[in-house]
Amino acid sequence: MSVIMTERLKLRPFMEGDAEAMFRNWTSDAEVARFCRWYRHKELKSTQWLLNHYLKEAAEGFEYRWAITMKDDDEAVGCVDVVGFRDHDRCAEIGYVIARRLWNKGYMTEAVKAVINELFRCGYNVVSARHHTDNPASGRVMEKCGMHFVGMDRELRKFSEYDMCDVMVYEISRPKS
Numbered sequence: 001m002s003v004i005m006t007e008r009l010k011l012r013p014f015m016e017g018d019a020e021a022m023f024r025n026w027t028s029d030a031e032v033a034r035f036c037r038w039y040r041h042k043e044l045k046s047t048q049w050l051l052n053h054y055l056k057e058a059a060e061g062f063e064y065r066w067a068i069t070m071k072d073d074d075e076a077v078g079c080v081d082v083v084g085f086r087d088h089d090r091c092a093e094i095g096y097v098i099a100r101r102l103w104n105k106g107y108m109t110e111a112v113k114a115v116i117n118e119l120f121r122c123g124y125n126v127v128s129a130r131h132h133t134d135n136p137a138s139g140r141v142m143e144k145c146g147m148h149f150v151g152m153d154r155e156l157r158k159f160s161e162y163d164m165c166d167v168m169v170y171e172i173s174r175p176k177s
């Protein structure tokens with residue numbers, strides 16, 4: 001898997017030993033989890049399970065998940081990953097999360113722009129993302145990355161419950177060369 005450098009960030013593969021930083025920075029925070037389809041983790045062992053799952057998928061060849069770190073510090077403070085694929089137009093759907101203390105400093109826009117470019121470089125023609133209608137900050141990231149609103153959809157609010165919510169879907173197509 002590629003390491004992606006941006007002006008302020010390094011996006012790298014997840015590694016053994018990341019669980020404590022993941023738990024501290026995002027998986028344990030109910031405010032971060034509010035519009036995500038998972039519940040906050042109450043115990044480190046839930047995050048360790050998630051990290052083990054990430055490492056297993058990476059070992060099996062899944063290349064599209066990056067831990068976000070600052071350039072000068074290897075601590076995982078967030079994640080950008082591909083959460084779904086659409087075959088007919090080679091579309092990759094991304095999801096993302098970052099520690100609350102780092103919100104509104106432009107970090108996710110910086111990370112997502114770089115991941116979109118990497119996915120185009122890897123042969124994807126379209127990158128999509130979706131956000132809960134009550135989570136406009138995420139939509140703003142999509143807009144700032146050049147993505148366009150393409151429509152509404154419905155999806156499970158949380159993976160573990162049958163409770164649907166409205167989401168806004170954004171896409172960006174690979175520029176014609």
Ligand SMILES: CC(C)(COP(=O)(O)OP(=O)(O)OC[C@H]1O[C@@H](n2cnc3c(N)ncnc32)[C@H](O)[C@@H]1OP(=O)(O)O)[C@@H](O)C(=O)NCCC(=O)NCCS
Pocket residue numbers: 031032033035036096097098099102103104105106107108109110130131132135136137138140141
């Ligand atoms: C959504 C999230 C990823 C944004 O990350 P970030 O690093 O703060 O994003 P950026 O700083 O690059 O951009 C945030 C933008 O949203 C704007 N914003 C913040 N709160 C907002 C609100 N309530 N309404 C509208 N815009 C808002 C900011 O002003 C900024 O836009 P600007 O640069 O034009 O001022 C982050 O808040 C997060 O991790 N949230 C929890 C997880 C989550 O919701 N993930 C997305 C699931 S779809």
